[in-house]
Amino acid sequence: MIKNKSIWALFTCCAVISIIGTSVIWMMDWKAGVVAFATLSLLFLCFFLFTLKRFRDIKKLSDYLASVYSGQPTMDIRDNREGELSILKNDIYKVTLTLSELSVHLKKDKLYLAETLSNISHQLKTPLTSMFVMADLLNDPSLPREKREQFVGNILNQLKRIEWLVTSLLKLSKIDVQSVTFKKELVSVKKLVDRALEPLLIPMELKDQQLTMSCDHNLMVTVDENWTVEAILNVIKNGIEHTPAGGRIAISCEETPLYTRMIITDSGEGIGPEDAPYIFERFYKGKNSGPDSIGIGLAMSKSILQSQSADIFMESQLGVGTKCTIKFFKQMV
Amino acid sequence: MEILRVENLSKTYGDGETAVTALNHISFSVQKGEFVAIIGPSGSGKSTLLHILGGVDTPTSGKVIVDHTDIYEMDETALAIFRRRQIGLIYQFFNLIPVLNVEENITLPLLLDGREVNQDNLTNIVEILGLQQRLKHLPNQLSGGQQQRVSIGRALINTPAIVLADEPTGNLDSKNSADVISLLKKLHKERNQTLIIITHDENIALQADRIISIQDGMISKDEVIRR
Incomplete structure (x- = not known):
């Protein structure tokens, strides 16, 4: 608050006006001057205390925002009173709550995506490995004909499985992003x-x-x-x-x-x-x-x-x- | 995230021999973004429950915690302010103010709070509700369905933590009922709005994610039908 220029300007203005006023009254009658001086001093005190309180409230809000920013959980700062400051508190609370909720959702989504990816790779990896083995075996020129046919059949089966998997995944992702229009x-x-x-x-x-x-x-x-x-x-x-x-x-x-x-x-x-x-x-x-x-x-x-x-x-x-x-x-x- | 928790809620009207127990030790909780239907025959205590959730009636015993705040620990003034900022209420008979036009009715909660109307938010809500052409009309110049949409707008203008609807279609024909329900569903989806709706119509309840059945002041069934 001490560093706040607008407060200093306000104080200086008020001080100059009151000094001029008090001096004028003092010159008219010194008793009235004393009363005026006392009244103005009290007003100054009130003004100072109220301003201090308001700034403290604002500082509390900014501390709260800083703590939310640094990853602390949101806490309830609402006080359910009339007035702009209370509305501000209420709005800040709502926004921080929405943001923290969003971040939880994002984390969940990320986790889900990672899991899905690892599942898909796993599902693709198994048939691929077995196809590698069979392709290797097929490479052998001395392989008897019936063995060869069996391996080729195996590879075809695995390919069919991969194809089914990929088409199903495509369909699922289409449903997920709601790009499928279901006819009625x-x-x-x-x-x-x-x-x-x-x-x-x-x-x-x-x-x-x-x-x-x-x-x-x-x-x-x-x-x-x-x-x-x-x-x-x-x-x-x-x-x-x-x-x-x-x-x-x-x-x-x-x-x-x-x-x-x-x-x-x-x-x-x-x-x-x-x-x-x-x-x-x-x-x-x-x-x-x-x-x-x-x-x-x-x-x-x-x-x-x-x-x-x-x-x-x-x-x-x-x-x-x-x-x-x-x-x-x-x-x- | 939990947005509403009800703990051991009881409500008794009258005392002695004439005492009527409307709610008998009810407990449940609702997560943020859920769409819950509370169903039960008339006299089962469902409206009492909604009124207590909305902070309009006081419970005999038990706690209602909305968005981490026990609403019956607050004094009257704080509760009134809390209610207008965090709870949106939709009634069967709309309860619109007859001398205010549609726009004023929708923005009433903001005006009570002494704040400016955010035009973007208002336009957004009015568009979803399809009331662009009706902003300057008085409630008695609107059909029942339109009036109910105005009251939905009024419930949503403050982005409340929860919206409570008490038989929102009870006073509407089937076409308007369907409109109002699909509107509520849309708002629930698009704004991730937590919604609690009271109805005795099972068809409407089936639109929700979760159905809580109440019988004789107690929860007789609580099932999640959609995730």
């Missing part, structure tokens, strides 16, 4: 299931699994047909993979006043309680997941469904099977 088509649920089942019928037959389906043809939902088929396909595929040969897959659909529900049950090994909360997370692999599992199919299903006012839930009992419910909420907004 009125489709029958049965058609969705039928289309999703098409590529899965052969693997099911190979595993000798029984399929029961009870979906009314007239049950309609408003979704993007292609994307939703993909979502359902991933869920059923997951069920087939985790159900032993000779098991059962059942699909049923029903309508409630709030949503249309599709239930997909399998008689598979089930999901352990330690895995259950995470099965829809990207790159999460449960205890029972197969060697080729990447952990992206269910995550994608969830993303697709949630982007079009639908959602997916899973309940499971170890050794009994898994029940997956997809709810298509009736459009209200």
Whole structure:
């Protein structure tokens, strides 16, 4: 405050005016002069104290900002009083709080990005390593013909896996940045299931699994047909993979006043309680997941469904099977 | 980050034999940016809860902590100021001031605080609400849906820590209800606004991220439906 030029200017001005005034009054009558001098001195004191207090408040705010700047947690500086200073405190509090919240979010995002990158590299690395080995083996000119064919087949399989991974990741990132426009088509649920089942019928037959389906043809939902088929396909595929040969897959659909529900049950090994909360997370692999599992199919299903006012839930009992419910909420907004 | 915490909240009206327990030891907490729906049949205590959260009614026992401040530890004046700066309220019957025009109604919380209106912020809110053409109209020259949008604007002008809505669509037809709800959702998304909405309509509750069901003054269910 002492260094503040405007305060000095104000003090000097006031001092000059009061000295002139007091002297004039003193010359008229010395008693009045004493009274005037005393009054003005008291006024000066009041003025000084109030200014001091105001500057202290401002200094407190600037100390607070400095501590926030140096990374201290924000503290509550609001005092809920009337007046500009209190509004200022309130606003500064809001801004610092928003900023600290943003920085927490950024840190989380960064961590997530790093994790995702390491997951993706890991997923790409495994097939690449095995392809390197096989290419090396193929290099041997004395390799018998049937061995050669086997290795080439292996390499093709790995390439297919990488291709699937890359396309899925691309799709997921498109959904993430909301560049996918989901169409609103009125489709029958049965058609969705039928289309999703098409590529899965052969693997099911190979595993000798029984399929029961009870979906009314007239049950309609408003979704993007292609994307939703993909979502359902991933869920059923997951069920087939985790159900032993000779098991059962059942699909049923029903309508409630709030949503249309599709239930997909399998008689598979089930999901352990330690895995259950995470099965829809990207790159999460449960205890029972197969060697080729990447952990992206269910995550994608969830993303697709949630982007079009639908959602997916899973309940499971170890050794009994898994029940997956997809709810298509009736459009209200 | 936690923005609201309710600890052991109880509210009893009357005493002796005529005592009615509206809220019975309720506890929950809401994170910043959450969209919570509180549902329950009439008489379940949900409106009482909202009034206590908003600092309009006092609890018999228990604490309400909004943005790290226990609101019932403050004196009347401090609470009033806290309320107008940190809490936005939306009512079923709009509660707009009939002699003020739309712009004045929206900026009322600022004027009460004795501060200037930030034109950018006002324009932004008015645009989201779609009220550009109506700024100089009086409330009785507007439809119900428009009036409710004005009251949403009034709740948001001070960028409050939480917005509380008490049956915001209770007095509107289905078309206007849908508009108001989608508007609230949009504000929740774009401004990361914490939103607590009370309703008895399950369709509306399903739009939220989390549903808290209240029955006979107690929380009977608390489920997160979207993350």
